[in-house]
Amino acid sequence: MSREFAYTFGALDGISVEGSVVSADGWVVGLEENVDDIVLEYDGQPIPTKKIGFEEASADVQHAYPGLRYTDRCRFRLQGKLPETPIKTNEGKLVAVIPLVERQRGIPLERIVPIRLTVPHHEQSLMVGLGDFVETSFSMLALLRLVGGLHRNARILEPGCGLGRIAFAIAHYLDRNGCYYGFDVSRDAIRVAQSIFPEESNMSFQHADLYNKMYNEGGAVRARDFLFPFDDGYFDTVILTSVFTHMLPIDVRHFLTEISRVLVAGGICFCTFFAFDELAKDNLSTGKATLNIVHPFADGCFVLNRSVPENAVAYDMQTLQAMIAESGLHIEKVYWGQWSGHNTFLTYQDVFLLRKL
Numbered sequence: 001m002s003r004e005f006a007y008t009f010g011a012l013d014g015i016s017v018e019g020s021v022v023s024a025d026g027w028v029v030g031l032e033e034n035v036d037d038i039v040l041e042y043d044g045q046p047i048p049t050k051k052i053g054f055e056e057a058s059a060d061v062q063h064a065y066p067g068l069r070y071t072d073r074c075r076f077r078l079q080g081k082l083p084e085t086p087i088k089t090n091e092g093k094l095v096a097v098i099p100l101v102e103r104q105r106g107i108p109l110e111r112i113v114p115i116r117l118t119v120p121h122h123e124q125s126l127m128v129g130l131g132d133f134v135e136t137s138f139s140m141l142a143l144l145r146l147v148g149g150l151h152r153n154a155r156i157l158e159p160g161c162g163l164g165r166i167a168f169a170i171a172h173y174l175d176r177n178g179c180y181y182g183f184d185v186s187r188d189a190i191r192v193a194q195s196i197f198p199e200e201s202n203m204s205f206q207h208a209d210l211y212n213k214m215y216n217e218g219g220a221v222r223a224r225d226f227l228f229p230f231d232d233g234y235f236d237t238v239i240l241t242s243v244f245t246h247m248l249p250i251d252v253r254h255f256l257t258e259i260s261r262v263l264v265a266g267g268i269c270f271c272t273f274f275a276f277d278e279l280a281k282d283n284l285s286t287g288k289a290t291l292n293i294v295h296p297f298a299d300g301c302f303v304l305n306r307s308v309p310e311n312a313v314a315y316d317m318q319t320l321q322a323m324i325a326e327s328g329l330h331i332e333k334v335y336w337g338q339w340s341g342h343n344t345f346l347t348y349q350d351v352f353l354l355r356k357l
């Protein structure tokens with residue numbers, strides 16, 4: 001059976017368009033076979049590209065990802081030439097580095113150029129996790145486009161949007177017909193988000209004062225009682241990255257039902273979980289998983305930290321399947337994450353692509 005794409009993993013350090021010259025540098029490895037070629041695309045079209053550097057070693061990547069193969073030949077530096085000098089036409093254009101593995105496309109490394117919004121400072125971005133804010137944002141956009149089919153005029157809801165890390169790339173990508181609504185239980189995160197996106201008329205961020213022991217201990221309403229303030233079938237895309245991994249079963253069940261309600265038929269929910277498949281169970285039992293989420297919390301639900309269960313929450317696959325089916329959503333695909341020891345992954349957590357029936 002042919003595969004959708006080759007599993008590759010990497011990051012862009014920089015990308016720029018000056019006149020007719022596109023420059024991109026970063027690193028990428030194959031997770032099975034290694035990357036043997038690379039192409040640069042501008043606005044969806046391949047452009048003539050010179051490899052200034054390719055397959056060079058990278059001590060910093062080797063240090064940061066000791067478990068990855070091929071880091072001794074992962075760095076690239078590319079220079080592409082646009083067909084004609086763009087005059088203001090690079091506004092909002094997608095530049096993509098496409099790794100190739102035996103001619104099959106890998107996971108693109110993408111940016112919209114130019115980046116026009118202000119990047120939050122490092123201490124602020126720590127609220128939503130480690131890692132480079134812009135790189136994480138655009139790598140999630142690449143996955144949303146690749147596996148979720150996200151288009152420029154999507155109608156997007158993001159529960160647990162934090163300070164807008166995923167929204168940042170989305171704001172650069174959406175056109176005027178698209179819209180985005182984010183809500184989060186953290187008042188501070190929403191304040192930061194509102195300061196990053198002051199002029200974006202199609203991007204809205206709201207505080208929802210819901211209880212979460214880790215993120216909003218004084219929350220007035222329980223997540224299981226919260227009705228999303230949107231009409232039935234209003235959205236075509238719902239995104240939750242690293243949110244269900246901080247929510248308890250009754251609340252997850254209720255959020256899935258609300259997501260199903262606000263999605264149009266055929267709409268998708270791109271969300272992440274820590275889910276136990278057989279490999280995760282084996283690796284947890286032998287200490288090979290990267291997170292020791294082993295404390296039983298409820299039927300089919302396990303936590304890392306008993307005193308603050310929302311710190312990291314994992315689910316048995318059968319429990320998740322039942323909750324998702326009850327909500328009227330259908331699991332279209334699961335992409336297992338790196339956290340539990342899978343060798344091929346899109347990202348650290350398990351990515352679930354759910355579709356409204």
Ligand SMILES: C[S@@+](CC[C@H](N)C(=O)[O-])C[C@H]1O[C@@H](n2cnc3c(N)ncnc32)[C@H](O)[C@@H]1O
Nearest residue numbers: 128160161162165184185186212215223241242
């Ligand atoms: C690790 S952060 C991820 C933020 C964002 N999704 C991202 O990927 O950058 C988890 C977020 O989920 C939010 N959260 C937790 N429980 C929530 C709930 N029931 N409803 C909405 N947001 C919630 C937290 O406040 C926090 O901002």
